[in-house]
Amino acid sequence: MKKILVSSCLCGEKCKYNGGNNYNIQVEAYCKDKEVIKVCPEVLGGLPIPRHPAEIVGGTAQDVLNGKAKILNNQGEDVTEAFLKGAQTVLKIAKDYGIRQAILKAKSPSCGRGKVYNGNFEGVLVEGNGITSQLLLEEGIEIKTEEDL
Numbered sequence: 185m186k187k188i189l190v191s192s193c194l195c196g197e198k199c200k201y202n203g204g205n206n207y208n209i210q211v212e213a214y215c216k217d218k219e220v221i222k223v224c225p226e227v228l229g230g231l232p233i234p235r236h237p238a239e240i241v242g243g244t245a246q247d248v249l250n251g252k253a254k255i256l257n258n259q260g261e262d263v264t265e266a267f268l269k270g271a272q273t274v275l276k277i278a279k280d281y282g283i284r285q286a287i288l289k290a291k292s293p294s295c296g297r298g299k300v301y302n303g304n305f306e307g308v309l310v311e312g313n314g315i316t317s318q319l320l321l322e323e324g325i326e327i328k329t330e331e332d333l
């Protein structure tokens with residue numbers, strides 16, 4: 185059975201910043217014939233539930249990985265370390281399981297692919313990826329979001 189990495193919140197786990205989930209019926213249908221490895225990078229990075237929402241500030245996910253930009257929460261606290269730790273942990277899990285494809289949550293500063301919020305906490309999207317998505321893409325792992333299904 186094909187193994188696939190999926191954002192835990194899309195599977196109904198209450199790991200969102202506000203304690204909720206992002207259960208998605210299309211994701212469930214897509215995963216029916218696959219072995220699902222659920223991951224929440226932010227929780228794996230040590231952040232609590234609930235937590236303050238965070239955005240990439242001052243650059244792209246690639247800039248964050250290169251130490252040139254940060255992740256701040258809406259209180260102005262720097263949570264870059266936790267996001268990086270979570271991304272590295274997810275990458276290790278992907279490698280351990282031989283994962284080649286992931287379904288990750290759109291627009292998240294961790295899981296988003298293609299579009300993320302602009303860092304001003306004003307609900308405006310810009311082109312870019314979340315930190316975990318960026319790291320997985322750089323390893324050649326295919327990423328879809330629930331919006332692609």
Ligand code: SF4
Nearest residue numbers: 191193224289292295
């Ligand atoms: S989008 Fe990613 S980091 Fe955010 S709650 Fe879902 S799995 Fe966790």
